[in-house]
Amino acid sequence: MKSTITKNQDGTMRALSNRHVQMIAIGGTIGTGLFLGSGSTISKTGPSVMLVYLTLGLFFFFMMRAIGEMFYSDPSQHTFVSFISRYLGPTVGHFSGWTYWIGLVFVCMAELTATATYVKFWFPNFPSWVVELIFLGVLASVNLIAARLFGEAEFWFAMIKIIAIVAMIVTGVFMMFSHSVTPLGHATITNVFHNYTLFPHGVFNFVSAFPMVFFAFQGIEFVSITIGEAKSPHTVIKKAVNETLIRILLFYIGALIVIMGIIPWTSLTADSSPFVQVFKLAGFPAAAAVINFVVLTSAASSLNSCIFSAGRHFYQLATEVPENSWMHKTFAKISKNGVPAAAIIFSAALVLVTPLMSLTTAITSVFTIVTGVSSDMYIIVYTLSMLAHRKYRASSDFLPDGFKMPWYSVTSPLTIAFFAVIFVSLFFIPEDVIGAVGAIVWTLVFGGVTYLHQRKLVPNTQN
Numbered sequence: 376m377k378s379t380i381t382k383n384q385d386g387t388m389r390a391l392s393n394r395h396v397q398m399i400a401i402g403g404t405i406g407t408g409l410f411l412g413s414g415s416t417i418s419k420t421g422p423s424v425m426l427v428y429l430t431l432g433l434f435f436f437f438m439m440r441a442i443g444e445m446f447y448s449d450p451s452q453h454t455f456v457s458f459i460s461r462y463l464g465p466t467v468g469h470f471s472g473w474t475y476w477i478g479l480v481f482v483c484m485a486e487l488t489a490t491a492t493y494v495k496f497w498f499p500n501f502p503s504w505v506v507e508l509i510f511l512g513v514l515a516s517v518n519l520i521a522a523r524l525f526g527e528a529e530f531w532f533a534m535i536k537i538i539a540i541v542a543m544i545v546t547g548v549f550m551m552f553s554h555s556v557t558p559l560g561h562a563t564i565t566n567v568f569h570n571y572t573l574f575p576h577g578v579f580n581f582v583s584a585f586p587m588v589f590f591a592f593q594g595i596e597f598v599s600i601t602i603g604e605a606k607s608p609h610t611v612i613k614k615a616v617n618e619t620l621i622r623i624l625l626f627y628i629g630a631l632i633v634i635m636g637i638i639p640w641t642s643l644t645a646d647s648s649p650f651v652q653v654f655k656l657a658g659f660p661a662a663a664a665v666i667n668f669v670v671l672t673s674a675a676s677s678l679n680s681c682i683f684s685a686g687r688h689f690y691q692l693a694t695e696v697p698e699n700s701w702m703h704k705t706f707a708k709i710s711k712n713g714v715p716a717a718a719i720i721f722s723a724a725l726v727l728v729t730p731l732m733s734l735t736t737a738i739t740s741v742f743t744i745v746t747g748v749s750s751d752m753y754i755i756v757y758t759l760s761m762l763a764h765r766k767y768r769a770s771s772d773f774l775p776d777g778f779k780m781p782w783y784s785v786t787s788p789l790t791i792a793f794f795a796v797i798f799v800s801l802f803f804i805p806e807d808v809i810g811a812v813g814a815i816v817w818t819l820v821f822g823g824v825t826y827l828h829q830r831k832l833v834p835n836t837q838n
């Protein structure tokens with residue numbers, strides 16, 4: 376029997392089922408970081424990369440349990456940033472909301488650029504800007520029609536990635552059990568830990584892998600943004616948070632074991648997809664084309680999720696400004712389809728800047744820097760969400776019998792400290808220094824402007 380779709384007070388629809396939410400979380404996190412980037416992390420750290428994934432997976436699980444606990448107490452919210460506003464005050468909430476939304480817009484731009492790059496594999500002479508307009512137009516339309524259609528699109532995008540991972544794992548397990556001969560020897564599980572050392576290329580390379588894997592996990596919080604439109608929010612929150620991370624780790628760790636079991640980690644090249652290398656060794660000549668299709672759908676999936684999330688966040692920002700303001704009147708609206716259409720259109724329109732990025736090298740360089748800054752800003756927003764959770768625990772909203780973060784007194788401060796360590800580590804990695812410095816400058820400048828603006832509003836609200 377199908378569950379009925381109910382309407383929220385603000386007009387949005389609870390149309391997303393548990394399977395939609397689970398796949399959105401998995402699809403949003405497993406992407407090019409695994410299919411293309413895992414060769415780089417393995418070449419830096421060897422088998423120790425699994426320790427990096429397990430450590431980061433554990434702390435992301437704690438963060439998601441903290442966010443999940445707040446959503447369980449109030450599943451009507453559309454974004455976890457609203458809890459930052461509630462528990463850390465409007466100034467910090469305003470800063471976090473705008474910062475996260477701007478970051479999302481740049482992530483959308485990056486994923487849109489990626490789609491054009493992957494399409495060029497088959498059509499090298501086709502104009503990039505045409506490809507970008509087509510993908511943006513189709514996915515923005517999917518988001519405008521209904522939340523359920525977005526959920527269905529994400530479900531199938533994620534399914535393609537999962538099929539590719541499972542196919543590689545099954546192929547790899549068969550090759551290892553049959554000790555298949557390869558140009559590098561033969562496939563066996565002992566390849567994984569052959570000549571194992573914790574820091575095969577030094578402590579620096581091991582530490583630098585943490586930020587790389589951190590950004591691979593970035594986007595897992597997208598699952599929380601779907602709670603406001605999930606059919607059975609309390610049930611979905613528990614399932615999504617508890618099961619999603621376990622599945623992601625299984626896929627990541629399973630894939631990494633198979634890759635290193637077939638190709639000795641000392642022979643992996645950082646500039647080629649390990650998935651392509653494995654499938655080619657298994658006698659699959661079309662491996663590169665298939666993996667290119669998978670990463671294309673992966674980029675489209677991320678773009679789809681980004682548009683969904685950016686639209687909800689901008690809608691949330693519009694609801695928090697005075698009701699007589701232009702922004703509130705224009706964007707704090709829900710369409711007949713039950714989606715924040717105006718906020719989605721505006722967010723998608725900003726992403727239209729992307730086709731201009733490819734016109735000059737200078738603009739592309741600036742875009743790369745800004746994308747790095749926005750990515751690093753997410754660490755700050757994640758930390759603020761953890762601080763908001765601590766305030767929630769001390770508030771009257773706290774549900775003693777709710778969906779509580781495990782071992783809170785220890786895991787909460789440990790997670791905050793871990794995020795701080797990740798951010799500090801960026802200053803020791805040359806390619807991340809500009810982004811980290813930019814994130815601090817943004818925090819000081821935009822945070823200061825936000826603080827002064829909010830101080831002006833306080834006397835007006837008291838009169």
